[in-house]
Amino acid sequence: MRVDFAGGAAEWRRKHGGGRGQGVARACGLKGGATPRVLDATAGLGRDAFVLAALGCEVDLIERSPLAAALLEDGLARAALDAEVAAIAARMRLYRGGAAELLANWPGARPEVIYLDPMFPDTRRKSALSKKEMQAFQAVVGADLDADALLAPARALALERVAVKRPRHAPLLAGLTPAYSLEGDSVRFDVYLPG
Numbered sequence: 001m002r003v004d005f006a007g008g009a010a011e012w013r014r015k016h017g018g019g020r021g022q023g024v025a026r027a028c029g030l031k032g033g034a035t036p037r038v039l040d041a042t043a044g045l046g047r048d049a050f051v052l053a054a055l056g057c058e059v060d061l062i063e064r065s066p067l068a069a070a071l072l073e074d075g076l077a078r079a080a081l082d083a084e085v086a087a088i089a090a091r092m093r094l095y096r097g098g099a100a101e102l103l104a105n106w107p108g109a110r111p112e113v114i115y116l117d118p119m120f121p122d123t124r125r126k127s128a129l130s131k132k133e134m135q136a137f138q139a140v141v142g143a144d145l146d147a148d149a150l151l152a153p154a155r156a157l158a159l160e161r162v163a164v165k166r167p168r169h170a171p172l173l174a175g176l177t178p179a180y181s182l183e184g185d186s187v188r189f190d191v192y193l194p195g
């Protein structure tokens, strides 16, 4: 298993995936032509972050799983050597560690948007990963049962919005009603205002 930003699904999505019309882009407020600074606080394998960076956003990524962070770091290093995606990878910076602590003591400029996609223990969720890859990833990373704790520090730090990706029928993060939701076939994006 490895992160490949230059080829495979990432390349297909970059070239044919629907650009700013994609759910993650709309949820992060890119539709009107804006390219906000985004902090992806649950980076995983960086697929969503790469979509946003490919659309022009500066994206900081936080990942606490040493394995996922190592896969990401390796993927970013290879992308930096690829003529087609090097400029995109240069817009992505990885921070290793727990997001709750990092959000509460964020070292850089406040991001306009914070994006959260914690692992949800729902095997029905469709994924770009194969079933085998997904099972391996979930076995290592676990089910992010502490995800509710991310919403308040994210809303305190974000300047414009917090976008939360959930399986379509999953309960609200921290039980909090969002300002609005964007519904996809299998996922939902809940958008919260700062506060």
Ligand SMILES: C[S@@+](CC[C@H](N)C(=O)[O-])C[C@H]1O[C@@H](n2cnc3c(N)ncnc32)[C@H](O)[C@@H]1O
Binding pocket: 041, 042, 043, 044, 045, 046, 047, 048, 049, 062, 063, 064, 065, 068, 097, 098, 099, 100, 117, 118, 119, 120, 141, 144, 147, 150
């Ligand atoms: C579902 S995956 C994210 C997938 C990602 N959106 C993508 O496109 O590849 C969730 C990831 O968030 C990470 N994560 C969850 N809670 C975290 C936290 N509090 N701090 C840092 N990383 C966290 C997990 O380790 C896991 O890798």
